Amino acid sequence: MKMNIKMTIAYDGSRYYGWEHQPGNDLTIQGKLESVLSEMTGRPVEVIGAGRTDAGVHARGMTANAHLETEMTEDEMLAYLNRYLPEDICVLSLKQASDRFHSRYNALGKTYRYTCYVGSRKPVFDRKYVYVPEGVPDIRRMRRAARDLVGEQDFASFCGNPRMKKSTVRRVDSIEIERQGDYLTLTYHGSGFLQYMVRILTGTLLEVGLGKRPADSMPDLIAARSRPLAGFTAPAKGLCLMQVDYHTRDRSDS
Amino acid sequence: MKMNIKMTIAYDGSRYYGWEHQPGNDLTIQGKLESVLSEMTGRPVEVIGAGRTDAGVHARGMTANAHLETEMTEDEMLAYLNRYLPEDICVLSLKQASDRFHSRYNALGKTYRYTCYVGSRKPVFDRKYVYVPEGVPDIRRMRRAARDLVGEQDFASFCGNPRMKKSTVRRVDSIEIERQGDYLTLTYHGSGFLQYMVRILTGTLLEVGLGKRPADSMPDLIAARSRPLAGFTAPAKGLCLMQVDYHTRDRSDS
Numbered sequence: 001m002k003m004n005i006k007m008t009i010a011y012d013g014s015r016y017y018g019w020e021h022q023p024g025n026d027l028t029i030q031g032k033l034e035s036v037l038s039e040m041t042g043r044p045v046e047v048i049g050a051g052r053t054d055a056g057v058h059a060r061g062m063t064a065n066a067h068l069e070t071e072m073t074e075d076e077m078l079a080y081l082n083r084y085l086p087e088d089i090c091v092l093s094l095k096q097a098s099d100r101f102h103s104r105y106n107a108l109g110k111t112y113r114y115t116c117y118v119g120s121r122k123p124v125f126d127r128k129y130v131y132v133p134e135g136v137p138d139i140r141r142m143r144r145a146a147r148d149l150v151g152e153q154d155f156a157s158f159c160g161n162p163r164m165k166k167s168t169v170r171r172v173d174s175i176e177i178e179r180q181g182d183y184l185t186l187t188y189h190g191s192g193f194l195q196y197m198v199r200i201l202t203g204t205l206l207e208v209g210l211g212k213r214p215a216d217s218m219p220d221l222i223a224a225r226s227r228p229l230a231g232f233t234a235p236a237k238g239l240c241l242m243q244v245d246y247h248t249r250d251r252s253d254s
Numbered sequence: 255m256k257m258n259i260k261m262t263i264a265y266d267g268s269r270y271y272g273w274e275h276q277p278g279n280d281l282t283i284q285g286k287l288e289s290v291l292s293e294m295t296g297r298p299v300e301v302i303g304a305g306r307t308d309a310g311v312h313a314r315g316m317t318a319n320a321h322l323e324t325e326m327t328e329d330e331m332l333a334y335l336n337r338y339l340p341e342d343i344c345v346l347s348l349k350q351a352s353d354r355f356h357s358r359y360n361a362l363g364k365t366y367r368y369t370c371y372v373g374s375r376k377p378v379f380d381r382k383y384v385y386v387p388e389g390v391p392d393i394r395r396m397r398r399a400a401r402d403l404v405g406e407q408d409f410a411s412f413c414g415n416p417r418m419k420k421s422t423v424r425r426v427d428s429i430e431i432e433r434q435g436d437y438l439t440l441t442y443h444g445s446g447f448l449q450y451m452v453r454i455l456t457g458t459l460l461e462v463g464l465g466k467r468p469a470d471s472m473p474d475l476i477a478a479r480s481r482p483l484a485g486f487t488a489p490a491k492g493l494c495l496m497q498v499d500y501h502t503r504d505r506s507d508s
Binding site: 124 | 380
């Protein structure tokens with residue numbers, strides 16, 4: 001039977017060159033999924049992701065779809081995938097979707113979370129999933145600066161691709177900055193993000209929190225449209241794609 | 255100033271050959287600590303651990319002491335250690351102890367925790383700290399069997415060292431078996447444990463939970479004093495030394 005499957009996927013990106021399939025390089029999440037699905041169906045399968053995550057970035061809710069032909073049930077496919085995928089990639093759910101469902105074109109928004117360890121010791125057991133800033137940032141200053149980053153704006157200053165030809169306008173719906181015990185999290189929700197944008201926003205906000213740049217300097221920084229004026233690119237390991245939003249009719253039930 | 259320092263230590267044991275220093279092998283926790291302390295004081299320092307953890311076993315509360323001579327304060331030593339130790343070892347606290355304090359001889363009891371993932375997916379982000387059993391064990395059956403393992407008994411059937419010459423009598427104070435969401439934990443408290451004892455107890459209890467051996471078979475197993483009759487040795491990665499108990503006068507304040 002021909003079908004279009006929709007998958008929600010979690011992965012530890014530590015050892016991968018990112019989501020996107022690269023010719024001649026097997027170590028990508030998309031590549032691993034395509035390889036197992038092709039083996040499962042006996043013919044080449046293309047996996048379409050909601051977006052690309054960079055090398056070293058993690059996901060707890062990446063969404064992808066794939067058109068394939070099989071007699072297997074959804075549960076059988078889910079079990080097959082999780083059995084043959086490496087232990088650092090897990091398909092959390094798998095459902096048949098409408099033929100027209102496209103995980104990238106239909107995505108309405110994405111939630112990313114950046115996690116910092118700000119305790120007085122060392123994050124021994126989750127060191128691959130957190131970044132340790134040089135000091136404890138002031139979250140009130142960060143929240144003040146984050147307010148000016150919300151909205152539909154030209155984020156050219158926060159774009160990691162210097163040869164970006166297309167529009168650098170994006171809509172950031174919210175940036176929530178929370179401290180829970182030894183952890184500081186920055187949760188971003190928006191329509192879409194430019195390359196490295198979440199990590200550059202995070203690096204810039206951390207610099208504000210550490211007193212290295214004024215909390216009210218974001219409007220000028222946005223107006224400047226200049227990447228060198230923004231903060232450092234926070235390391236990939238602290239970043240995780242949490243969720244991709246779709247219209248209810250596209251939503252997987254699990 | 256000469257002093258005896260008492261340290262509480264956390265480590266991810268994944269890449270180590272265990273706690274104990276081995277001649278010609280630098281990859282032990284004790285070896286790493288001795289190397290940094292010796293560098294710090296400018297002369298060889300011996301680190302005495304409360305016990306040995308095997309290759310791949312983790313700790314959140316190992317205790318160790320070391321006699322050394324330094325002009326540094328406790329806080330300075332703590333900062334120095336955490337700066338120069340690898341990122342998978344952290345000294346949680348460091349206090350001056352009485353000259354007579356010996357982390358092994360003075361230990362009154364130890365708490366170990368074994369963690370299994372029993373969810374329907376895969377433990378992507380904590381896969382190095384949990385074991386995934388082949389099925390979901392029945393914890394009522396496990397608790398029933400565990401009752402017969404508590405007390406001062408001869409645990410020869412649960413001793414991984416076939417050439418053990420000394421007494422195999424140990425006192426197990428409690429075994430708590432809990433399910434929390436996708437995780438099943440077995441928490442052992444006792445006066446001391448034989449080599450691989452916690453892992454063999456866990457393997458045996460998991461076999462009871464999976465219906466592979468009767469829940470009331472522990473007394474016969476203990477009486478047999480035969481390692482081959484007990485269950486499998488549960489993998490090292492699921493095990494963590496949580497705490498070492500001392501008399502209040504030996505207790506570190508942190």
